[in-house]
Amino acid sequence: EPEVTQTPSHQVTQMGQEVILRCVPISNHLYFYWYRQILGQKVEFLVSFYNNEISEKSEIFDDQFSVERPDGSNFTLKIRSTKLEDSAMYFCASNPGAGRETQYFGPGTRLLVL
Amino acid sequence: GENVEQHPSTLSVQEGDSAVIKCTYSDSASNYFPWYKQELGKGPQLIIDIRSNVGEKKDQRIAVTLNKTAKHFSLHITETQPEDSAVYFCAARWPPYNQGGKLIFGQGTELSVKP
Helix, strand or coil: CCCCECCCCEEEEECCEEEEEECCCCCCCCCEEEEEECCCEEEEEEEEEEEEEEECCCCCCCCCEEEECCCCCEEEECCCCCHHHHEEEEEEEEECCCCCCEEEECCEEEEEEE | CCCCEEECCCEEECCCEEEEEEHHHHHCCCEEEEEEECCCCCCCCEEEEEEECCCEEECCCCCEEECCCCCCCEEEEECCCCCEEEEEEEEECCCCCCCCCCCCHHHHHHHHCCC
């Protein structure tokens, strides 16, 4: 069964550094998402992406965040200058569209900002 | 917008017993409610979902019920097994009728099934 994959599984970085989290959504899916989960808290929506552009973003998704789908398979989340409070588990998800509603989640990237 | 509240935060049951997790949502327009199971070190996996035109849905030992008037929905797991131990999340999609809409999650319930 096709799966959403994410790399790396863990990333440790220094405050102020740039990080890129990578995702390969399920092939032929149309909608793509990033969510994050701070330890002990709810899973929170960050951004959705459709037809090569952002369709919605949350208040968390400020100018320090960006997303790209550079080559039709990868979907990346970039944090330009990380803060301590960016430490969280980041999940990528994809949705096939075409009348189907299920969002399929990847295993996540655990980001630790020191 | 939508808000989802989930309880309890932890639930411990004996193997073979039933487990019930409840969620409430704030916007009566919401129409799609998935439930996800998250095992340690893994991403959330969809286990069942329900749409607002249906009051109940079952899949083997798992069922979900929806009360639109009260704006709450519940997950029922019967004959629990140790492998059911995980964190369970309810969610609502927002905006409604947008198949690409985001999911608004509840706080999660950590279910522990004791052998």
